[in-house]
Amino acid sequence: MATQPHLLVDEGQLSDLALIPGDPGRVDRIASHCEDAETVAENREYKVVNATYGGRDLTICSTGIGCPSAAIAIEELANVGVETFVRVGTTGALQAEIEIGDMIVATGAAKNEGTTKRYEAAEFPAVPDYRVLSALVDAAEANDECAAGQAAKRANGDVVSRVHVGPIASDDAYYAETDDAVDDWEAAGMLSVEMEAAAVFSLARRKGLRAGAICTVDGNLVKGTQKGTNTEDDELPEKAKNNVGRAIDIALEAATTL
Numbered sequence: 001m002a003t004q005p006h007l008l009v010d011e012g013q014l015s016d017l018a019l020i021p022g023d024p025g026r027v028d029r030i031a032s033h034c035e036d037a038e039t040v041a042e043n044r045e046y047k048v049v050n051a052t053y054g055g056r057d058l059t060i061c062s063t064g065i066g067c068p069s070a071a072i073a074i075e076e077l078a079n080v081g082v083e084t085f086v087r088v089g090t091t092g093a094l095q096a097e098i099e100i101g102d103m104i105v106a107t108g109a110a111k112n113e114g115t116t117k118r119y120e121a122a123e124f125p126a127v128p129d130y131r132v133l134s135a136l137v138d139a140a141e142a143n144d145e146c147a148a149g150q151a152a153k154r155a156n157g158d159v160v161s162r163v164h165v166g167p168i169a170s171d172d173a174y175y176a177e178t179d180d181a182v183d184d185w186e187a188a189g190m191l192s193v194e195m196e197a198a199a200v201f202s203l204a205r206r207k208g209l210r211a212g213a214i215c216t217v218d219g220n221l222v223k224g225t226q227k228g229t230n231t232e233d234d235e236l237p238e239k240a241k242n243n244v245g246r247a248i249d250i251a252l253e254a255a256t257t258l
Helices: 024-031 067-079 130-152 179-187 197-206 238-255
Strands: 017-020 035-043 046-053 056-061 084-093 103-112 163-171 192-194 210-220
Touching: 017 067, 017 238, 024 046, 024 056, 024 238, 056 067, 056 238, 067 197, 084 130, 084 197, 084 238, 103 130, 103 197, 103 238, 130 163, 130 210, 130 238, 163 197, 192 210, 197 210, 210 238
Parallel strands: 017 056, 017 084, 084 210, 103 163, 163 192
Antiparallel strands: 035 046, 046 056, 084 192, 103 210
16 A cells, blocks of 8 residues: 555554544644653654554554544544544533533534545434443543542642543534534533544444544633634643543543453
């Protein structure tokens, strides 16, 4: 098989499991939690690194922003042998009780985007693989128990962030999210909105592969505390920035069981 035109990778170069953040800079942050990290390729919004965590070989690949870019990454990663995809991203909360720094494990993604419509009808669900979902929930619960134990020993009153499990929305138009759209998502029980999960879930399902997603909350659209950009960890609210590290740890721990 020829070299993939966007990721610039070949069959046999990568692991069967990939962690897929949106931001290329977050590839390096995830790799810093691992051993034996080695950059395989870098082109446009895509950076591909191989590494090892807990004895598990894995690949880390950025997808860029949005479902079209994410779909290219999934297609080309699948072409060279990746079978399991774990999105590690950020997301804007759609329920008032969800705080900045909380984490969300998605049980499905509403298709408020155009990419999946080129693959299938809107009626087909964008849902994660059950095994990946379960691994993320189990790892999140174990991490929360550990964090709670550590927090109990601290005297500074820090609140341990919570993990929410439920449906999210994937949307194409970051700057066109209206109050009415937010109200509709909130009323429907969507936990948060981001820009890639619907394509990741749908393409993996169609190919008989596995996918899941864990995202750190970087703002709350219901409360009007969403941030203005979604590209750099340095621009995240401090609590969200700290908990991106926790989300990475959770995703890596889940990876060791997959």
